[in-house]
Amino acid sequence: MKKRRGAHTGLSTQAAERLRPRLDAFLASTDARARIGFDPVEFPHRYQDPRDVEVSALLAAALAYGRADLFRPKVDGLLQRMGKSPAAFVRKLDVAGAKALLTGFVYRFNVGTDLAVLLLGMGRALREHGSLEALFVQGWKAAGTLHGALAAFTAALRDVPMEPLRDAMGPERGLHHLLPSPLGPGAAKRLNLYLRWMVRGPDPVDFGIWKQVPPSVLLVPLDTHIGRMALHLGLTRRTDLTWRTAEEVTASLRALDPEDPVRYDFALCHYGMSGACPAKTLPVHCARCSLLSSCKVGPRVVARASLQV
Template sequence: MKATLNNNLEAFLNAKAAYYEQPAFIADDPISIPHQFSRKQDIEIAGFFAAILAWGNRKSIINSCKRLLQLMDNAPYDFVLNFEEPDLEMLLKFVHRTFNAVDLFHFLDVLQYHYKTRRQTSFETAFSDHLISGDDSVEKALIGFHHYFFDAKIFPHLPKRTQKHIATPERKSACKRLNMYLRWMVRSNARGVDFGLWKNIRPHQLICPLDLHVARVARHFNLLHRTNNDWKAATDLTEHLKTLDPTDPCKYDFALFGLGVIERF
């Protein structure tokens, strides 16, 4: 089905977004990982790892996340607060594609620094602290988060190889996985899929997660004209989606993803 008129397209995408944004969507998606938890910090940490490991087959992603959480005794927040060096030995063999124990140890160091050393009650501040009043997108939040995550003054022994696992608009990356994580944490949980835990970042500031499938469908509907799947493409797509819903453009991620991955549109 190809919608050509803008009002037809809006109705079509609204219907698809509503169809996919429901609890039945959760089971086969990486968002099922944070949905295993009820405590805010557990959701944040499990969701962060689920988003960062979200490349490849969805079943493989979910299995890797479950394996990682089992190594943390399915209590990620308690593990982050209390782990010591001997506790990391059990994680030495963890690997998901190119993400390995070297990367994991730095991630855990950052999380422990954030929650325990800085005594932050939410991971949101790792992003929202870098926004200023009037920002219309999360671009500065993502750039600031990358600097925070790889601050050599705080983490003098940080492994350079790990930087490839955290994207940044400064390198023109579409930042698909981080934008997906922010969508999970920020968008309302009224429909039972996203969590709506974070309040300092607003839904209208989110950038649509852009992968090959979403980009293909977006180009089909003339929502995206740029050929590269980079940061500019992600922001261009989001600006088009804001013409359909300026307050919650990323709800259409469900429509574009569902059409591209599930329906193979």
């Protein structure tokens, strides 16, 4: 395949060898357990059964947009009402049950009908395939690409009778935002985050309950925090939050760890989320950053500040 002029195809071997020990040390210094409470992954950590984990995780990931203090109560409220086993709840769910659970539900772009599609789709997947993993793997084998697999996954989840839902609960509003289909050119951050939780691990953050998908095929869940950190570390030159940028960042991370390229995601993302690497780069933050020597931006900020003293 012909390379695009100026395309960033991942770190060079030399650059990877320089960056790897610094990122490994950075990862080791991150208190992942302490950060779980600031992450939507906290919700599936309430459960032990793999089916409950994958169902609660997809619900949490799908709603994990906007401010955490706004979406967390929404996810928590739904899971509380779904009882001890979210998987058992969705297996038995019908339109009447969805209406009872979701009447009046609103979160930013989404209304109850949108969530009903997701929950009914998960219930159908469990009844017909036994697990959400089996549904995903079916699409992955058919499509041959991660993008194609996720597109098939969301399309299958949305394949529920809509007219009875609309009659009972009203029209959908933000279904494409909740379950994008077609997937399009966006980074699909929340879907890739869900895959990371299911496939990687087990470790203090990720579950590793999907055994048929290797971590090597995962794509970094690209958001503003990872995008900023990736630019600073030279993992990409792109500034948009698209699938192509996520591929470039992942290609660079794959040079560090071919078998598990997204293992740095949680630490890097939470470093940005915590305010340690804010959108507006400040000398006080850069000076105490353990990644400063690998950063493309911080040293210049610190140098300018020292000249102004």
